[in-house]
Amino acid sequence: MTRATAPTVDQAAVQRRTLGVLSGAVTLGGLGVTVGITVGGLLAREVAGSDAAAGLGQTAGVLGAALIAVPLARLSERGGRRAGLAVGYLVAVLGAGLAVLAAAISSLALLLVGLFAFGAATTCGLQARYAAADLAEPAQRGRALSLVVWATTVGSVVGPNLAGPGNDLGAALGLPSLGGAFALSAAVFTVVAAGVWVLLRPDPLLLARRISAGATAGPAALVRTGTGAALRAVWAVPGGRLGLTAVVVSHAVMVGLMVMTPVHMGHAGGSEGATLRVIGLVISVHVAGMYLFSPVVGWLADRAGRERTVALGGVLLLAAALVAGTAAPEQATQLGVGLFLLGLGWSCGLVAGSTMVTEAVGTDLRPAAQGGTDLLMGLGAACAGAVGGPLLALGGFGLVAVVSAALVLPLGAVRLLGRRGAAHPG
Incomplete structure (x- = not known):
């Protein structure tokens, strides 16, 4: 009788519609996000x-x-993805x-x-990727997620180039100046x-x-796991330690x-409008690298191995710091190359590292482990951004690059210790 009363749903058709809506949302959303990223630091400098x-x-x-992810995730848990994403974009x-x-x-302060x-x-862009997998068949979840990632690329690459026109x-x-972009x-x-x-x-x-619940009256019961316990479980596994470190460091x-x-580029000569357009182009190249x-990085992680892909990411991050850190403000080509390498290194660390975190624990701990990893990732990035301004004022962009390169060292240390532990398990 339960089956007879269950609503008939074409799951494949709903999934196709869901992917279309999510892809359109993150394309436009990525456009708006990167416009803000491009001018946010400039506006803070101008105001202060x-x-x-x-x-x-x-x-x-x-x-x-990082911090808004928690309440939005709880809202999605209670009211579905539609509620979480809509409210999140309205907060933005x-x-x-x-x-x-x-x-x-x-x-x-208000800024x-x-x-x-x-x-x-x-946060909404990240949660949209998870939403793409809700109704996907197990063998098609990777393709569903990758479609939304590619949709993010479109908006993120085009977005920075609208900073100048938005200002105009x-x-x-x-x-006010730079307010048009926002x-x-x-x-x-x-x-x-x-x-x-x-x-x-x-939804x-x-x-x-x-x-999942067989179309019964209520939703399936949810199993809640503490974030701290999940992260400790990840850290207890050598691969999990390396993956977590790779995500946060990258x-x-x-x-x-x-x-x-x-x-840094804002210190170059020329009109503000021209500078914004050049900055937008460099950021677009960086986002393209990200x-x-x-998909190629994911293939490499599967074929060459997660650890080797993480190592490649670390090398690319060091190369990016060297190339970008030695460029003058007006050397847009060299900065573009450096930021492209930076984006590609980030992709290697994030894709392979996230896979290692996922594989370090069982399915019961994965949601909490992934959420905790993303929280640490956001907090680490916030700290890096906070010290960037004082470092730039103290020693210029070169000092920012040197400190950024130094942040890669813990990745090598964790990888080395993991290998030693594997060689001497006793």
């Missing part, structure tokens, strides 16, 4: 009048993306509006609050929130629970160098 404050703006966004709209207001009244809330858009539009509308982001996030709320039906997470190095690059080759 100091390079030391530039890193605080990006840090606030990264920290917001509020953050963008506060950034525009902060620019108008030259308030650094940091706005950028913190703006980070919710990054803002000026035409009477908005106004553009707010408009984009509003469209995405509305689209997700209207089109993401049926993939809620439907997956009903299917993201911290990437953010530490990336967020200071626009500020996402465009992720």
